[in-house]
Structures are given as C-alpha cells and as structure tokens.
Amino acid sequence: MSTAAPAAPGPASELTPEQRTTYQRPQGQAARDRREARRRRIPLLPALIFTIAATQLPFLATIVISFMDYRALRPDQIGFTGLDNYVQVFTNPTIRNSVITTILLTATVVLVSLVLGTAIALLLDRKFLGRGAVRTMMIAPFLVVPVAAALLWKHGILNSGYGLVNGVLTWVWSLFGSDSPPQPVWLSDHPLLSIEMSLVWQWTPFMMLILLAGLQSKPGDVVEAARMDGAGSWQIFRYITFPHLRRYLELGGLLGSIYIVQAFDSVFIMTAGALGTANLPYTVYATFFQQQDYGLASAQGVVVVIGTIIIATFALRTVSSLFDEETGR
C-alpha cells in the first residue's frame, strides 16, 4: 500500500484542508453528510433492531398481560382486569415475603462479598511468592457453573451427614479429643444462610477482580509521595486508596446487585423456594409454572423490573463516570 503513497497529485491534494472544505461546500455538502451518516449507521442497525425486538417487545407484552386475568387453567375467563394483579402483588403475604427475602438475600450477599472482595484484593495487590497462583485459585469459584455450584453446596459442602463443613468440624473437634462436635443441619436450620454462603463464595471473586483492577490503576507516584511525606499505611489507605476505590466499590456493588437480584439457580436447587427462601425470581417462576397464573406472574415481573431500574439508574451513572474518564471527556 506504500507504493500508492506518492500517487499522482490530483487537484484536491494540492489544497490545504480548509481550502478543500470551502471548495467542496457548494456541491451539496449537506446531502453528502446525510449519506455519510446513513452509511455509518448501517453496521449498527442489525444489532440494534435485534436487541429491540428481543428485549423490548417481550417486556411490553409482559406489561399488557400484567393488567389481564390470564390463567392457563381458566381460559374462559381471560380478559382485562385493571390493577387487580398489582393489588395482589402488594397484599398477598407470600409475595410480600418474597420481596423481603429478595432484599435480604441481595443486600447480604452483595455487602459480604464486597467487603471480602476488597480485603482479598488488598492482599493480592501486595507482592508475595505465588501471587498469580493465588489469583487463579480465587477465580475458580466463579467458574463453576451456578447450577453445579448450588448442587455442590447442597450435597457436598452443607450436607449434615457427610458434608465438608460438618466433616471439618468433626475433624477439628477430634483433634481436641472431643467426639461430640456440633453438626448443624444447615439447609433446614439455616436455609437462607446456606444460600447466602454459596452465593458469597461465588461472587467474592467477581468483586475481588473488579477491585483488584481498581487498585492496579491507582497512580503509584502519589502513594510514594505520600510515603515520603511520612504518611502511615492507614493514612494512605484512608486518604488515597479508599477514595480512588470508591467508584470501583460502587460499580461492583451495583453490578453485583443486578445479577444477584436475579439469582434463581441456587434458590431453585438448594431449597426449591421452601422455608422462606423464595425470592422474587423464584416466586415469578412458581406463579407462572405451578399456579399458571400468567397475569399475576407478569405483574410480579413488572415489579421486579421497577426495583431493578432503581438500582440500574445508579449503576448506569457509575459506569458512565468511569466511561467518561476513559474516553477523556
């Protein structure tokens, strides 16, 4: 392609850029701009149209169905009923409980995994022997298929008879000569805690990765300057590291919330929604699949979306602030 470089000097190439623009303007610059804009849009359109069709249309249908009496078992009664389904969503104690469960589950898992993730990211930001190996080990929980992870926790880790946790308790107690170790029946005594533990185990690596990326983008010279000025480790963390990490903490917390609000696999596998562990996604699924009350399930779905939009608004703001920093605007 370099052979074409000193190509025959045409009339345009002898002009400066400014002259060229003024030279071209009389010949319908506006029309050319429009054509150029259209040409630029072409590669975008397939993805855009596909996304709108596949995500917005079903949601619009959900909104319509949420105002209907639509039960698969009573096809003769299908029709619009106004706000009936929404009244049910907000008055039915089962559904109210699942809202509370969702909030509890999401908040606990996000906060605990965020705190653990930050602590581990701070550990991994230091130099030590085998840092890469520890990082790889930390990522592993996130790379177990969620259904498989839920099965592993249900049958392998928390089983009261032969699970890993109770096994380790037996072993530790026997080291001290005791043959009556505590053997909690995790899934029936602490059902929500069991689900939370398995989710914290899976999501801490996610938080850790985001925070580690944040720590590693921290300007080293500022820290060095502060250390020269006699700042202690705590002061450096409090006044330099933490403010820098804040937006990464926000991002991790918000993205984590959006994913964990939707947690279905672990509830479905570990307790099948029993013992007060049914969160909204599970309840929507059960209303839809078991009760086959499509109108009510849709109203629940709409409520989940409204909740998510509230979190998502903040998430979008955080993403866009990181985004502006990246593109320098």
Added chain:
Amino acid sequence: MSTHTNSAVAATSFKGPARKKRRTPEQGGHPAWGIAAWAVGLLFVAPVLFMLLTSFHSETDASTNPPSVFAPLTLDGYRAFFGAGGGTTPWPPLINSLTASVLSTLLVLVLAVPAAYALSIKPVSKWTDVLFFFLSTKFLPIVAGLLPLFLFAKNTGLLDNINLLVLLYTSMNLPIAVWMMRSFLAEVPVEMMEAAQLDGAGLVTMLRSVVAPVALPGIAATSLICFIFSWNELLLARTLTGTVAGTAPVFLTSFATSQGLFLAQVCAAAVVISLPVLVAGFAAQDKLVQGLSLGAVK
C-alpha cells in the same frame, strides 16, 4: 552525553522488565501477608478441590464424616454419570448446551463486531446514547420477559427447540459483546487508518492490517465470555425446553433431590459440566474483569 544516557538505559533494563512498570506495586512487607493471601486462596478453592477429589471416590468413601481424603481413586462416579447402570445419558443435553453456546456466540459476533465498529471507529452521531441503550437492556431481568417468550414459543411451535435458545442467548449476550468490542476497537489507531486510506488502501486491506491486530484478541475474549454466560444459563432453558432441547444445566437440576448415596456422581456431573467454563474462564482470565464489568473496567 548520549553514551551516558545509553548506559543508564542499559543499567535499568539489566534489572529486569519489572523496572519498566509505570506503577510501583505495594511493598511486600511482612511475609504474614503472603501467608494470609495463600490461606484465603486455599479456603476459596477448597470446595472446588473437594468436588474434584470426591468425583474420583467411590460412593461409600464419598459419604464419610470426616471426609476420607486419602481413599482410593476410581472412575465409578463418572461411569454412573455417563449412564452406566441404566440412567439417562447426559450426551444430548451436553450437545444441546454446546450447540446453543457456540451458535449464539457466533451470532453475537456477527452482530456485535459491526455495531462496535459503528460505535468507535466510524462513530454514528449520538453513539454514546446507543451504547448506553445496549447496556440498559442488560439490566432488564430475564423473569420480566419470560412469560411472553413462553407464550410466543408455544404458539409458534418453538417450545423445546434449541434454535429459540440460540436467539435468546444472543440477545442476552449482545449488549456485553457490543460494550466489550467497543472498548477494544477504541484502541485501534485511527490515524493509522487514515494514513492507510490516503495511501489508497482498500477497506479490506485496512481492516486486515490495522484493525484486525487489535480486534482479534478482543474477539477471542468476547467469545469466551459469551460462551460462559450461555453455557451457565438455567432459567430460560428450564422454562422453554423439555426433553428434546434441554441443556446441561437443566439436566443437572435432576440431581437436586438426593436419592441415597450419590455424592460422587453429583461431583462428577458438576466437574464435567463446569469443565468448559473453567477452561474458557482461565483462558480469558486477563479480560474477565473487562467482560464482567461490561467493559467499564480494564
């Protein structure tokens, strides 16, 4: 003067590439920090190692308290999982999962790469708005569209059809892919492209020589992330497929209720089904954060 500088450069590079890092990492400090990091790492990986070890134990050794760590190894758990003894075979679900994940990933790339091009290299006007529209669809919970999708599938005969999952996984992953690909393509040197254009290089030449070197690693990382998300998906598959098009996670749900001694078999199942994700995840390790944070964090 110049020899002086050169020797200084030589002296620096002699100390190894670590010197070149822009940022000096936190000091190592007390070895206790390293030990703590190892302890935490081992704690987190322990369930995975336990799963792996138990999958190679006999059912009797798998159900002891405390665990029989040094019990003899056997492939019985894997044999049981793959249907020896009259159980259902996991091959159709595994093939379904592979089909859905690979085809949807390919479809995602076909749609996302041109879109990312139109959002970075030759940006359309208001390209940031478009980008954030893609992101906002990712925040729409799957349960919100589940029912209409089910009714649509039922009325068009697409229920229990793997092609429907391919399309839905494509829409699920497309926003992530557009964001990831955009952040990769944003690193394409536009000046070089313009120079190549002035030199009379055609679009194909330019794509191959300037865009591809930056885009290909990005395409690889994006594919791996999309593959992982499709392979993991349960809710849509559970709702929209049945005996014919059921995927591996749907097959795994049959292990939810225990039937006597079967922990080794469960662990073998979990290992087999997680293996593709573990391989893809470790391969994409460096780009994992970028994908999970929708390209917001590098």
